Amino acid sequence: MSKEFKDRLRNARDARGMSQLELANKTGMQPAAISHFETGQRAPSFENLRKLADALTVSIDYLLGRIDEEQHGQGLAAAPRAQQLFRHAEKLTEDGFSQLELMAKMLREREEQKKK
Amino acid sequence: MIARLRLKEIQSLARSKLVEYKSMQLPVNPKEFAREKLDILVEPFSTPKKDVSGFLMQLGNSFAIGYSTAITSKGFQNFTVAHELGHYFIDDHAMALLANGRHESRSGYISKDRFEEEADAFATEFLMPWVLVEPIIRANSGGFSTIKAIAEACESSLVASAIRYTQVTKECVAVVVSHDGIIEFMTASDSFKQIPGLDWLRKKDDLPQNVPSRRYANDSDWVRSCVDEHDETKLSNWFPGVRDRDVEEDIAGLGSYERLLTVIMTEESNDEDTDEEEESDDYIDRWNKGIFRGKR
Numbered sequence: 001m002s003k004e005f006k007d008r009l010r011n012a013r014d015a016r017g018m019s020q021l022e023l024a025n026k027t028g029m030q031p032a033a034i035s036h037f038e039t040g041q042r043a044p045s046f047e048n049l050r051k052l053a054d055a056l057t058v059s060i061d062y063l064l065g066r067i068d069e070e071q072h073g074q075g076l077a078a079a080p081r082a083q084q085l086f087r088h089a090e091k092l093t094e095d096g097f098s099q100l101e102l103m104a105k106m107l108r109e110r111e112e113q114k115k116k
Numbered sequence: 117m118i119a120r121l122r123l124k125e126i127q128s129l130a131r132s133k134l135v136e137y138k139s140m141q142l143p144v145n146p147k148e149f150a151r152e153k154l155d156i157l158v159e160p161f162s163t164p165k166k167d168v169s170g171f172l173m174q175l176g177n178s179f180a181i182g183y184s185t186a187i188t189s190k191g192f193q194n195f196t197v198a199h200e201l202g203h204y205f206i207d208d209h210a211m212a213l214l215a216n217g218r219h220e221s222r223s224g225y226i227s228k229d230r231f232e233e234e235a236d237a238f239a240t241e242f243l244m245p246w247v248l249v250e251p252i253i254r255a256n257s258g259g260f261s262t263i264k265a266i267a268e269a270c271e272s273s274l275v276a277s278a279i280r281y282t283q284v285t286k287e288c289v290a291v292v293v294s295h296d297g298i299i300e301f302m303t304a305s306d307s308f309k310q311i312p313g314l315d316w317l318r319k320k321d322d323l324p325q326n327v328p329s330r331r332y333a334n335d336s337d338w339v340r341s342c343v344d345e346h347d348e349t350k351l352s353n354w355f356p357g358v359r360d361r362d363v364e365e366d367i368a369g370l371g372s373y374e375r376l377l378t379v380i381m382t383e384e385s386n387d388e389d390t391d392e393e394e395e396s397d398d399y400i401d402r403w404n405k406g407i408f409r410g411k412r
């Protein structure tokens with residue numbers, strides 16, 4: 001369980017002046033779930049992480065302590081997850097690699113559209 | 117092996133997601149679910165390595181699921197996407213998969229990794245929720261025909277459907293998946309597991325020599341042709357330690373998955389009573405010989 005996650009979740013919520021109840025309402029989660037995440041009693045799913053990150057307008061990578069900027073958007077090279085993606089792609093054929101690159105590009109475009 | 121309580125939690129999670137997103141009806145379409153309900157990009161990819169069946173990608177706050185087209189079965193691809201949804205929904209998978217550096221899935225019951233097993237369990241319930249599968253089982257005559265009916269109604273793979281069937285049926289049935297005559301795994305219904313003297317077939321064991329499945333095991337053309345055969349044999353041909361009885365054996369080639377699916381079905385065991393009597397006789401015999409008294 002990442003220590004950064006519980007600290008960053010609490011700090012991001014506090015910085016926005018939101019109570020656990022308000023964050024729970026905004027994400028559709030139970031208030032107890034927010035409390036459990038912040039005390040490290042429960043590890044979030046990707047779905048939880050996405051809802052929390054969207055509600056707090058930060059990136060998932062920031063919540064997980066993988067980057068220090070609250071916002072994602074420094075390009076693929078700045079995203080540790082994307083670096084993993086490219087290591088993963090080493091096992092693919094040239095065609096598969098191209099498809100994977102295309103998927104990453106499409107995801108990036110989605111991210112940019114969300115910011116507009 | 118997933119603990120029973122954890123398995124129930126994961127099955128409950130899968131059902132709750134179907135209800136939450138108003139998708140509790142057959143066939144569940146995991147690709148459409150991911151795209152339309154979760155705004156996840158879902159795309160096929162090609163790779164010569166068939167042991168990488170799918171992956172979950174995260175970039176910023178967006179997600180994508182890739183599924184391999186190396187195995188052409190729609191049911192297998194559905195299972196792969198549902199498996200990746202399992203990684204997406206199950207608590208603590210995010211931390212674990214990211215901590216591992218990269219994540220590539222081997223869906224399809226072969227992996228022994230805890231996270232892969234949990235994602236398989238999620239996918240099984242998600243594609244074949246008990247409340248919707250139970251009427252299919254009631255409406256069919258049992259065995260392989262029921263498994264095919266589940267696969268057709270749920271648009272799931274034959275293997276996944278067979279495993280689902282063994283989890284819920286009261287019939288005495290076992291499922292064996294093999295590749296080139298080598299066993300990859302075996303699973304069985306509770307009733308089958310209670311057959312006295314059963315020696316569980318293990319991963320990497322050879323298929324027994326005298327069983328009908330053996331005839332097809334190394335015939336790659338037959339395996340790739342997606343056909344099935346019905347035969348009969350003796351249970352002791354599969355499990356030498358058991359009291360003998362007739363079994364029905366259904367064998368199916370799984371196409372580009374290149375595996376052989378064998379479904380073994382027999383009458384429910386009546387051996388328990390006899391064994392209890394024998395154990396009782398044995399106990400009295402040993403008592404009379406003073407074996408227990410001698411321990412004092």
